[in-house]
Amino acid sequence: NAGVMQNPRHLVRRRGQEARLRCSPMKGHSHVYWYRQLPEEGLKFMVYLQKENIIDESGMPKERFSAEFPKEGPSILRIQQVVRGDSAAYFCASSPQREKLFFGSGTQLSVL
Amino acid sequence: AQTVTQSQPEMSVQEAETVTLSCTYDTSESDYYLFWYKQPPSRQMILVIRQEAYKQQNATENRFSVNFQKAAKSFSLKISDSQLGDAAMYFCAYRSGDSGDKLTFGTGTRLAVRP
Numbered sequence: 001n002a003g004v005m006q007n008p009r010h011l012v013r014r015r016g017q018e019a020r021l022r023c024s025p026m027k028g029h030s031h032v033y034w035y036r037q038l039p040e041e042g043l044k045f046m047v048y049l050q051k052e053n054i055i056d057e058s059g060m061p062k063e064r065f066s067a068e069f070p071k072e073g074p075s076i077l078r079i080q081q082v083v084r085g086d087s088a089a090y091f092c093a094s095s096p097q098r099e100k101l102f103f104g105s106g107t108q109l110s111v112l
Numbered sequence: 113a114q115t116v117t118q119s120q121p122e123m124s125v126q127e128a129e130t131v132t133l134s135c136t137y138d139t140s141e142s143d144y145y146l147f148w149y150k151q152p153p154s155r156q157m158i159l160v161i162r163q164e165a166y167k168q169q170n171a172t173e174n175r176f177s178v179n180f181q182k183a184a185k186s187f188s189l190k191i192s193d194s195q196l197g198d199a200a201m202y203f204c205a206y207r208s209g210d211s212g213d214k215l216t217f218g219t220g221t222r223l224a225v226r227p
Contacts (some may be wrong), residue, residue: 019217035215042203042217043157044118056214089155101151101215 002026004094004104005074012110013082021077021107025094033101034067037089046090049075065107082111114139116206118218125194126226132179133189133221135204143209146180146187150159151201151220160202165209191223199225 005024013019025032025049030051035043045059049069060067069075079086089108093101115138125131137146148160163171163180170178175192191198204218 020154033214040219042205042219043215045216048214059214091157093157100159100162105154105156108155 004029004092004102006090006092006104006107008107009105010108010110012112014112015083016081019082019086019110020095020107021079021090021092022074023077023092023094023104024074026096026102027098028101029094029102031092031095031097032069032094034075034077035091035093037091037106039088043091046077079109082109084111086110114141114144114206114208114216116204116216116218118148118204118221120221121219122222122224124224124226125191127194127196129194130190130192131194131223133191133204133223135187135189135207135218137185137204137206138186139206139208141208141210145207145209146178147205147207147215148176148178148187148189149203149217150198151203152199157203161189164216194225196225196227199223202204 034046037043041083047060047067048056064080066078089106091106095101095105117136144165146163150158150160161171161173161176170180177190179188201220203220205215207215
């Protein structure tokens with residue numbers, strides 16, 4: 001059973017471009033969470049999704065950020081018009097229920 | 113809102129010795145869970161140990177154990193017989209028993225293991 005898969009592992013974008021981060025949860029997991037980690041800080045919750053539903057987006061910035069978890073395919077975290085402050089590691093985690101989380105290895109986003 | 117505080121940015125331990133990492137938290141809830149995660153240079157977040165607040169017995173996982181002091185809101189991690197592979201960032205995390213969805217993390221402690 002493969003773990004939580006995130007890609008790309010590294011993503012470089014110029015200011016103003018769009019960033020798309022993908023997360024494939026573990027097989028059988030229907031709950032997906034996105035976290036952001038700034039340098040030398042802990043992870044901060046962004047959004048919690050189930051298939052085709054956003055359950056809690058209280059940690060998402062109000063503008064430029066969106067997330068989806070379609071019926072088929074991976075969960076996508078989308079950042080429009082990136083700015084330097086968006087540079088961070090973005091982690092996805094999945095769970096079969098609201099219990100133990102399994103984390104991916106993260107996507108390191110660098111904005112030039 | 114819940115907060116998690118790790119007051120030790122860096123710690124160092126001699127191989128085979130024991131080290132304790134500190135964590136305190138603030139909450140008004142009675143039902144919650146506490147976790148320690150390890151983040152090696154690979155960046156993978158690895159669950160080390162988990163504690164349910166309603167359990168008085170301290171959780172243990174092989175060389176890893178916790179000292180859970182609910183009244184003091186303290187949740188320290190003890191690593192016994194430290195190994196070189198234990199070198200990593202360690203994060204303490206809190207999860208509410210009600211919402212159950214979000215983890216609140218501390219800022220982490222970087223552990224170095226001296227050979």
